[in-house]
Amino acid sequence: MSMQDPFAFFITWPTYGTWLPGNDRGWVEYHHGWQLPNRNLESMCTTQMKEKQCLLNPGDREIVVAQVTETCQMRDWTMHAVDCRSNHAHIVVSATKTAPKKIRKDIKAWCTRRLKERSNPHRTNWWAERGSIRYIWNEDSLARVVMYVTEAQDRKGLER
Known part of the structure; x- marks a missing residue:
């Protein structure tokens, strides 16, 4: 090596x-790093899920x-x-x-x-x-x- x-x-x-975008633990956005919680974003992502x-x-x-x-x-x-x-x-x-x-x-x-x-x-x-x-x-x-x-x-x- x-x-x-x-x-x-x-x-x-x-x-x-x-661990969806907006999660209340914070989350990582691809190419943008750590992000603060965002309940509205998490709710929107939940509605877009294809299965449970x-x-x-x-x-x-x-x-x-x-x-x-x-x-x-x-x-x-x-x-x-x-x-x-x-x-x-x-x-x-x-x-x-x-x-x-x-x-x-x-x-x-x-x-x-x-x-x-x-x-x-x-x-x-x-x-x-x-x-x-x-x-x-x-x-x-x-x-x-x-x-x-x-x-x-x-x-x-x-x-x-």
Whole structure:
């Protein structure tokens, strides 16, 4: 790895309809960054949804974790951590010569295929359009992110 290459990527994406533009937690507008809550915008986005929001049950989350693991193995990517919650998923992965957006796109696509096969063939929208990609530049940062993904959310008392 050269000096400019990141050590790993911390990739997060929400399920469909669970973090809409205008959300009261704030939200990220593509190419414009963090935005303040806007109830009118969130309400408008809710009315434009093509199906109900997607909340993953424990079986769905197991499917996602298994598929992320399989996809990383097949692509020869190093998966450092994976966690799937009811309304989002996290992965920490190293992949030389692969753009992080491609990693996210491929994993979301394979997870969608498996969820449609094994959980609900009628659902069309499983995931939000994009997600977050953070670059990890050293081993200390990698260790902190892996701990966050594997342990910290449970300590915050968030629903699993």
